[in-house]
Amino acid sequence: xxxxxxxxxxxxxxxxxxxxxxxxxxxxxxxxxxxxxxxxxxxxxxxxxxxxxxxxxxxxxxxxxxxxxxxxxxxxxxxxxxxxxxxxxxxxxxxxxxxxxxxxxxxxxxxxxxxxxxxxxxxxxxxxxxxxxxxxxxxxxxxxxxxxxxxxxxxxxxxxxxxxxxxxxxxxxxxxxxxxxxxxxxxxxxxxxxxxxxxxxxxxxxxxxxxxxxxxxxxxxxxxxxxxxxxxxxxxxxxxxxxxxxxxxxxxxxxxxxxxxxxxxxxxxxxxxxxxxxxxxxxxxxxxxxxxxxxxxxxxxxxxxxxxxxxxxxxxxxxxxxxxxxxxxxxxxxxxxxxxxxxxxxxxxxxxxxxxxxxxxxxxxxxxxxxxxxxxxxxxxxxxxxxxxxxxxxxxxxxxxxxxxxxxxxxxxxxxxxxxxxxxxxxxxxxxxxxxxxxxxxxxxxxxxxxxxxxxxxxxxxxxxxxxxxxxxxxxxxxxxxxxxxxxxxxxxxxxxxxxxxxxxxxxxxxxxxxxxxxxxxxxxxxxxxxxxxxxxxxxxxxxxxxxxxxxxxxxxxxxxxxxxxxxxxxxxxxxxxxxxxxxxxxxxxxxxxxxxxxxxxxxxxxxxxxxxxxxxxxxxxxxxxxxxxxxxxxxxxxxxxxxxxxxxxxxxxxxxxxxxxxxxxxxxxxxxxxxxxxxxxxxxx
Ligand code: SF4
Numbered sequence: 001x002x003x004x005x006x007x008x009x010x011x012x013x014x015x016x017x018x019x020x021x022x023x024x025x026x027x028x029x030x031x032x033x034x035x036x037x038x039x040x041x042x043x044x045x046x047x048x049x050x051x052x053x054x055x056x057x058x059x060x061x062x063x064x065x066x067x068x069x070x071x072x073x074x075x076x077x078x079x080x081x082x083x084x085x086x087x088x089x090x091x092x093x094x095x096x097x098x099x100x101x102x103x104x105x106x107x108x109x110x111x112x113x114x115x116x117x118x119x120x121x122x123x124x125x126x127x128x129x130x131x132x133x134x135x136x137x138x139x140x141x142x143x144x145x146x147x148x149x150x151x152x153x154x155x156x157x158x159x160x161x162x163x164x165x166x167x168x169x170x171x172x173x174x175x176x177x178x179x180x181x182x183x184x185x186x187x188x189x190x191x192x193x194x195x196x197x198x199x200x201x202x203x204x205x206x207x208x209x210x211x212x213x214x215x216x217x218x219x220x221x222x223x224x225x226x227x228x229x230x231x232x233x234x235x236x237x238x239x240x241x242x243x244x245x246x247x248x249x250x251x252x253x254x255x256x257x258x259x260x261x262x263x264x265x266x267x268x269x270x271x272x273x274x275x276x277x278x279x280x281x282x283x284x285x286x287x288x289x290x291x292x293x294x295x296x297x298x299x300x301x302x303x304x305x306x307x308x309x310x311x312x313x314x315x316x317x318x319x320x321x322x323x324x325x326x327x328x329x330x331x332x333x334x335x336x337x338x339x340x341x342x343x344x345x346x347x348x349x350x351x352x353x354x355x356x357x358x359x360x361x362x363x364x365x366x367x368x369x370x371x372x373x374x375x376x377x378x379x380x381x382x383x384x385x386x387x388x389x390x391x392x393x394x395x396x397x398x399x400x401x402x403x404x405x406x407x408x409x410x411x412x413x414x415x416x417x418x419x420x421x422x423x424x425x426x427x428x429x430x431x432x433x434x435x436x437x438x439x440x441x442x443x444x445x446x447x448x449x450x451x452x453x454x455x456x457x458x459x460x461x462x463x464x465x466x467x468x469x470x471x472x473x474x475x476x477x478x479x480x481x482x483x484x485x486x487x488x489x490x491x492x493x494x495x496x497x498x499x500x501x502x503x504x505x506x507x508x509x510x511x512x513x514x515x516x517x518x519x520x521x522x523x524x525x526x527x528x529x530x531x532x533x534x535x536x537x538x539x540x541x542x543x544x545x546x547x548x549x550x551x552x553x554x555x556x557x558x559x560x561x562x563x564x565x566x567x568x569x570x571x572x573x574x575x576x577x578x579x580x581x582x583x584x585x586x587x588x589x590x591x592x593x594x595x596x597x598x599x600x601x602x603x604x605x606x607x608x609x610x611x612x613x614x615x616x617x618x619x620x621x622x623x624x625x626x627x628x629x630x631x632x633x634x635x636x637x638x639x640x641x642x643x644x645x646x647x648x649x650x651x652x653x654x655x656x657x658x659x660x661x662x663x664x665x666x667x668x669x670x671x672x673x674x675x676x677x678x679x680x681x682x683x684x685x686x
Pocket of ligand 1: 010011012013014015016017040044045046047048049172173174175176
């Protein structure tokens, strides 16, 4: 019997827990927590515990597929590459888009954006951060000069007041939730405001439910109360920030009195007063947020308001403080860092600035895409519905927009308008089924690479087993396709480490990193600018990342969601995840231990609302929005605010995103998944 243990990193959420894969006779048979990993310290949540179960599924893609007469036919790699190369070359560069992925490695994200910009020469490259934390990247970069989580995960346990807003941390980032528990055990106060009484809310010393999409009003109200009482950090504001007076002028308006904010949000005045006092007076307060803040047409406003509160109270740049923007997927931070975005090269180097363009041209040794901002994922879906469509072909690596994107009828129409679609994935996902060519790729256990967790920790994952059949690793597929298209010189890589070395050369925040330096589980947090630099767990300790070193306050007025309830659609629909499933379910729904826990979708509705509609628990009801309808089992519970309903988005056969609104934040272009108007109907018997 051949057995080995391979240390690696969890492929699910952005916490970045360390795993040991147990390999027996060439198969991963189990997962054990990595005892000495500094984040999870020998613990795992259910998803991590069962992360091996999808790896050897019989429905893994093992051969390239080419669609002929509407049916997929197995092909050789040469046949698939020849067809993809010929088709991609047949379009103008700006008619082609590349979609990268938060689920693959840094090296693969780096190569995908390099492929777009050097081989196709298109500016159109993006990935699913557009759907989760695009608002964070824009909002925190505006406030602090760096669009990432300011502190490390370990520091949450040192906080004295943790405000959880727009995050169900205990279910979605369970090993970060454990740090909240540890802080509480050391005396920290926990505040949680959420429309649902989640497992995270159960931890809170102060919980209040509130209406989705009212975060700016809430935060402005808290700031008004803090300023009125003189609790703001006056020295910090004077020495480390600018434009405070502009924010003060807005938040002190009568609109943001606690009485008015209570009316807008549904939170009692006394709870608002308590939250403001606890947060302002604690010696170290942090705020943990996730997509409840970002997935709004006011996503950037929400993030900037969070930044305002943290600067007002002097909590940015210290242990136990900080804006803890909890990134969703395992490598969504890294995919952004690697420049799989339409406006920046790796390390957030602006594509529109001549020095950045010249630097990349010289590093890559060829002409590159014009220095202009390309389409986002959400732009792409819209321009595909133009007549004639402005895009003709998309190359998708590891994304599943046919379940993950808002308003799925619109997405399907858009993808069907493409002349050519290539999907590179490990399973025949709902999106891959629409493709002209499918390229079989490898999962986390079948390749080497790095990923960057939510706390900016760049850590390794390691190959444990071979990919199934003829499947290949994503970086190898990109290199071989680039060679077929005449760009072998730019893609000479023989290992993931060689790619990482190029990343370090062209990316200032990764410049001091190497595989040797991140071999241990502690790894390194970026920025790490030199080989001697120890990495940076806490950002902005002495100065912010703007050229003048100052944090920037931004005045923000409250705006309601794009679609609010009315007589026809009287409820607010909000969407999210559960602990057992992951995003579009392509991996977790193929993991039997996870799938058996939550195999079906549901619609959570308040007990009183259900009673008024005559709906019983588990009764199948109809949920209808202006975009579509689904039949779904009701889950009747007092744990959700009245007039608000919730659906998880993991289930393709009952897709919550059939209902959601594709209205976008004007800057970050993130859709408003967290609030749209919906009607819930009892299904009448025939
Ligand atoms: Fe994996 Fe996240 Fe669970 Fe850790 S908390 S085991 S990274 S899913």
